Each structure stands twice: as C-alpha cells, then as structure tokens.
Amino acid sequence: MRVGALLSGALRLSASGPLPVDEVWDRFTRPARWVGWAPHLREVHYPGPVVTSGSTGRVRGVFGVVAWFHIDDVDEAARTWSWTVRSGPLRLSFEHGVDAAAPGPGGVSRASLVIHGPWPVVLGYAPIARLALGRLVRDS
Numbered sequence: 093m094r095v096g097a098l099l100s101g102a103l104r105l106s107a108s109g110p111l112p113v114d115e116v117w118d119r120f121t122r123p124a125r126w127v128g129w130a131p132h133l134r135e136v137h138y139p140g141p142v143v144t145s146g147s148t149g150r151v152r153g154v155f156g157v158v159a160w161f162h163i164d165d166v167d168e169a170a171r172t173w174s175w176t177v178r179s180g181p182l183r184l185s186f187e188h189g190v191d192a193a194a195p196g197p198g199g200v201s202r203a204s205l206v207i208h209g210p211w212p213v214v215l216g217y218a219p220i221a222r223l224a225l226g227r228l229v230r231d232s
Contacts, residue, residue: 099210099211100208100209100210100211101208101209101211101214102206102207102208102214103206103207103214103215103218104204104205104206105204105205105206105207105218105221105222105225106202106203106204106205106225107202107203107222107225107226107228107229108193108194108199108200108201108202108229109193109199109200109201109202109203109226109228109229109230110199110200110201110229110230111199111200111201111229111230111231112200112201113171113190113191113192113200113201115201116190116201116203116228116229117171117190119228120173120188120190120203120228121142121143121166121173122141122142122143123136123138123142123143123149124136124138124141126151129224129227129228130224130227130228131220131223131224131227132153132154132220132224133151133152133153134152134153134154135151135152136149136150136151137149137150137151138150143163143166143173143175144163144166145163145164145165145166146162146163147162147163148160148161148162148163149161149163151177157179158179159177159178159179160177160178160179161175161176161177161178162175162176163175164176164185170189171189171190171191172187172188172189172190173187173188173189174186174187174188175188182209182210182213183209184207184208184209184213184214184217185207185208185209186205186206186207186208187204187205187206187208188203188204188205189203189204189205190202190203190204191204199229201229202229203225203228203229204225205221205225207221
C-alpha cells in the first residue's frame, strides 16, 4: 500500500430539510446562489447560470482564500454533479447529489456530499460542509 493512500480518503455527509428537491437542486447547481447557503464562500466567478461538465470557475472564501474549480460531471436526471477544486498545491474532489428524503421527520429533500482528499483537510472541512448542507436544504 502506498503511503499517499493512507493519508487520503473520502468522507460522505448528508443533510435533510424541508425545501423541495427541485429547489435544492437549483440552489446546488447555480453558482450565483452558492454564497447564500455556503457560509465559507464570499464570491463565485463562473461563466454560466448553471454548472456544466467541463466548465471552470473560481471561488473566494473566508480570509481571502481563492480556489479554482473544474466541473467534472453533471447528471441532471440523477441530480448528481462532481467537481475538482484546487488552491495552491491542495486538490480536493467533491461528489454532490440531491434526492427525496426518507418519509418522516427531517425533511422533503436530502443533499449529499462525498469529499475526497488528504484526511487532515477532509476532516477539517467536514464541519463547514455539514453546516453548508444543512443551509442548502433549508431557507438560509
């Protein structure tokens, strides 16, 4: 086993909330809406209204951190999309999805996220991602 494989991994997170699935999908795939529910983002620069496979953009986060991104894949029918984000030498990959939540308390929709990257960064980003997912599926 490679040492790098021990230092990297993937973590799955999800949140359920009262917003309809179509609204959550719209909030997730329209970069202009990201700053409304992702508290760690301050600006998004993206050339189109919705994410499309092969496109690129840039985000500015708290403390002025800038990251460049590439949209790897978008599947409208499955309501999933993925992207790769880099800032300096750091590279993370994210898989996103939206579906109907299980019946019962907790919500109408569920947003999910899989974070791929170095374990210290993945684990450090997890609380921020969990907060953002919760805001995504609720009115923020």
